[in-house]
Amino acid sequence: MMLPQRLHKLFTPLIQPLLAVLIGLLAGAIAISFVGEPVFETYKAMWEGAFGNFYFLTSTLARATPILLVGLGVALAFRAGVFNLGSEGQMVLGAVSAALAALCIPGPPVVKLLAAIVAGMLAGGLWALLAGWMESRFKVQLLISTLLLNYVAVLFASYLVAGPFQDKTGSAALAQTPMIDQGAWLPKLFPGMSVHMGFVIAIVCAVVLIVILKYTAPGYEVKMLGLNPFFAQYGGVNKVKLLLLSMFFSGALAGLAGSVEVLGSQYRYVDGALTAPGFAWTGMMAALLANSNPLGTVVTAILLAALETGAMGMERNTEVPLEVASVIQAVLILFISAKLTLKLVKFRRKEREVHGTV
Amino acid sequence: MAHRLEMRNMTKRYGEFTANDNICISLDQGEVLAIVGENGAGKTTLMRMLYGLEQPSSGEIILNGKKVSFSGPQEAISRGIGMVHQHFMLFYDFTVAENIVIGHEPKKYGFFRRKAADEAVQKLAEQFKIGVNTAKKAGDCSIGEQQRIEILKVLYQGADIIILDEPTAVLTPFEVDGLLKTIRFLADQGKSIILITHKLREVMKVADRVTVLRNGKVTGSVHTSETNADKLAQLMVGRQLQKLNERDSISGDILLEAKGITIGQKGEKPELDRVSLTVRHGEILGVAGVSGNGQSQLIQAITGLRAVQEGSVRLKGQDLTEENVLARRKAGISHIPEDRYLWGAAKDATVEETALMGSQRNPKYSEKSFIRKASFRTRVKDWISRFEIKTSSLQEKAGNLSGGNLQKLIVARELDFHAPLLIAAEPTRGVDIGAMEYIHEALLEKRNSGDGILLISSELSEILALSDKIAVMYEGRIAGILDRSEATEETLSVLMAGGKQHDATAKTS
Numbered sequence: 035m036m037l038p039q040r041l042h043k044l045f046t047p048l049i050q051p052l053l054a055v056l057i058g059l060l061a062g063a064i065a066i067s068f069v070g071e072p073v074f075e076t077y078k079a080m081w082e083g084a085f086g087n088f089y090f091l092t093s094t095l096a097r098a099t100p101i102l103l104v105g106l107g108v109a110l111a112f113r114a115g116v117f118n119l120g121s122e123g124q125m126v127l128g129a130v131s132a133a134l135a136a137l138c139i140p141g142p143p144v145v146k147l148l149a150a151i152v153a154g155m156l157a158g159g160l161w162a163l164l165a166g167w168m169e170s171r172f173k174v175q176l177l178i179s180t181l182l183l184n185y186v187a188v189l190f191a192s193y194l195v196a197g198p199f200q201d202k203t204g205s206a207a208l209a210q211t212p213m214i215d216q217g218a219w220l221p222k223l224f225p226g227m228s229v230h231m232g233f234v235i236a237i238v239c240a241v242v243l244i245v246i247l248k249y250t251a252p253g254y255e256v257k258m259l260g261l262n263p264f265f266a267q268y269g270g271v272n273k274v275k276l277l278l279l280s281m282f283f284s285g286a287l288a289g290l291a292g293s294v295e296v297l298g299s300q301y302r303y304v305d306g307a308l309t310a311p312g313f314a315w316t317g318m319m320a321a322l323l324a325n326s327n328p329l330g331t332v333v334t335a336i337l338l339a340a341l342e343t344g345a346m347g348m349e350r351n352t353e354v355p356l357e358v359a360s361v362i363q364a365v366l367i368l369f370i371s372a373k374l375t376l377k378l379v380k381f382r383r384k385e386r387e388v389h390g391t392v
Numbered sequence: 393m394a395h396r397l398e399m400r401n402m403t404k405r406y407g408e409f410t411a412n413d414n415i416c417i418s419l420d421q422g423e424v425l426a427i428v429g430e431n432g433a434g435k436t437t438l439m440r441m442l443y444g445l446e447q448p449s450s451g452e453i454i455l456n457g458k459k460v461s462f463s464g465p466q467e468a469i470s471r472g473i474g475m476v477h478q479h480f481m482l483f484y485d486f487t488v489a490e491n492i493v494i495g496h497e498p499k500k501y502g503f504f505r506r507k508a509a510d511e512a513v514q515k516l517a518e519q520f521k522i523g524v525n526t527a528k529k530a531g532d533c534s535i536g537e538q539q540r541i542e543i544l545k546v547l548y549q550g551a552d553i554i555i556l557d558e559p560t561a562v563l564t565p566f567e568v569d570g571l572l573k574t575i576r577f578l579a580d581q582g583k584s585i586i587l588i589t590h591k592l593r594e595v596m597k598v599a600d601r602v603t604v605l606r607n608g609k610v611t612g613s614v615h616t617s618e619t620n621a622d623k624l625a626q627l628m629v630g631r632q633l634q635k636l637n638e639r640d641s642i643s644g645d646i647l648l649e650a651k652g653i654t655i656g657q658k659g660e661k662p663e664l665d666r667v668s669l670t671v672r673h674g675e676i677l678g679v680a681g682v683s684g685n686g687q688s689q690l691i692q693a694i695t696g697l698r699a700v701q702e703g704s705v706r707l708k709g710q711d712l713t714e715e716n717v718l719a720r721r722k723a724g725i726s727h728i729p730e731d732r733y734l735w736g737a738a739k740d741a742t743v744e745e746t747a748l749m750g751s752q753r754n755p756k757y758s759e760k761s762f763i764r765k766a767s768f769r770t771r772v773k774d775w776i777s778r779f780e781i782k783t784s785s786l787q788e789k790a791g792n793l794s795g796g797n798l799q800k801l802i803v804a805r806e807l808d809f810h811a812p813l814l815i816a817a818e819p820t821r822g823v824d825i826g827a828m829e830y831i832h833e834a835l836l837e838k839r840n841s842g843d844g845i846l847l848i849s850s851e852l853s854e855i856l857a858l859s860d861k862i863a864v865m866y867e868g869r870i871a872g873i874l875d876r877s878e879a880t881e882e883t884l885s886v887l888m889a890g891g892k893q894h895d896a897t898a899k900t901s
Contacts, residue, residue: 249763250761254763257741261740261741262738264734265736265741265749267697268735268736269717270750271717
């Protein structure tokens, strides 16, 4: 294949999300001019806040880490044709399990670290698997069960760190676990900068996911299952098994997002520290914006993280409030929901056809 | 007298490609003109230009003696040209009457007058003897009824010239007869009909004149009274079609044995009622029947897509009743599905991905679950050249292939498994004559090599041409099994309509 063609193939999936971001920025510009501030200056401040110097750049990447991991998980589920709206719960359970594993499992720090990561992924994966199992066993719609299980998970985690595993050493009784042994921390990539090893893990996960989806038989089957489940079944794909597997790994990636956030930046599970910044929902947005393309998700995750860190920078240096970032995000969500509605309509139509022929 | 419609020297080019080359047609009042040709011959392009969906590169359209040009369907409709598309455009949640008056609703003070709409539609239906239930929801209507709604919609909009695009492709034989009668009646009422099709039998039955297209050019324009189906086929394909000959029976041991298969909810009438049949090596067992009489369920039961409540499926003596689709495929079943878009492909997948289905875990094409794309591509390229599948590349989306080309791709895929049993469901539905001939030959070749084929088709001519034995399905049961020698169109029709085997043979002997 010729090089331009390759480049073309590589960039086509990026055109749509970038266009959406562009229109989002335009909407933001309108909002900024309402506030009466110069648009260009404001966006410049935003850019500086996200990528202005090495420190800001690494902060953006640090923020992108959990977003990217969650996004990859959502993208995987979406590729298999299911909505996993439960990333938040899966992430939180992963985070609290990782923290507890690092605290409770005896052994050298490396063992603690690995055990924590495995525990986090298992917790997230099993939580997602529960929803998948309910769908295949009792026909409980994933869309609903995953969403509702979020509340269960988040509140259960709150209970754990406000009750049995609360850190009682400090004077203020915050809802958080004790601090993890320093040896079990994920190392920072650069001294003094917030980006940690978790970012590398996330990128590795993205590459692995790309390779699996593109070059392997299970990846092919997942893709076909997502594009047309009837075709996949006809060809001998075990729909239930594959669906459960996809859900498990989707949840495991969300769990990993929570784990690396705990092990690489907070060093303990703090109640609300993962839910307040909305990592899970931003991650979902990243995946949907990128059309569930893992490579695209890397780009959109960093972009969305930059939007958030940039907005903080903007607020520091201009009179424009942080909420402008929300305006831009809202426009992006509009884009995504329009696309999703179309997909859902198509899906329904297909279902209708099936019932028609049988 | 001047013609009602004339299209003169119509040419349409897409870049280098000429879809229509200097095509001339004419149409009089009360006339049925059939435009026939293989897929890709340019029929649809020509009609799209007439309907205002495409602009001609050159040429002129003369309507009632005046030169016209349409920039969109709205203009064509306002000048009395209506089109019934192959894929219906109905709102399923609206009633039949609402669907028909849509866009031209009877109104009073800006409010929709439902009753007036109902009455208008009733009157129209009576006038043209087209039976519909105006109060029913369109989504609850059968395919045949939906088509009648579309025709009424066009009539309601005041069309004098009605274009019907492949109208019989989706219909059962009974519905086809009804439609042909309607077409004839409309013509007798002074409407002019353009019928786009590649089914020559129907053309000979209903059309006054035929224009044959091949590769974007007119290869013949004749009165049906002066021609026959064979001559038309020759004009369409550009060569003599081969006749399928009588052949010796070579059937051997039992290959597939289905016993007492029953599918259905408890307490309800079963969808499939104790169906038993056997397919031997070197035998084609045809399953005839009006679609919707249990054929789909039978296919799904044998391939493992649906669980059976009772009965067993055995292949070469091996019990497959409890096995899943994959295990059955491995045991030696390949399957050309009845609906290529639903079961046979994913529209948004590439040609290569569509071709890969079933081989993704074949050690020949995958290593440690990594797919060996290079060696697989050679295989697909081989199919593409052997079956003359027209696609721009292996990365083209399957949904962008024409129906016939996608079907050829699916047939090639399933044949290349070299499985002892092939289930071929409607293998040539919506496929042009050239491809049909090719697929039929491939099926016969497979049979001659000693494999068994279960052929399910609602085209009687196909069943009769290919089968060694013919089973007829009616309301979820096998109504009778006939030998090739005793089966005729008449005997099968009786069984298909619910008659007994005894009646069928008695009637003809």
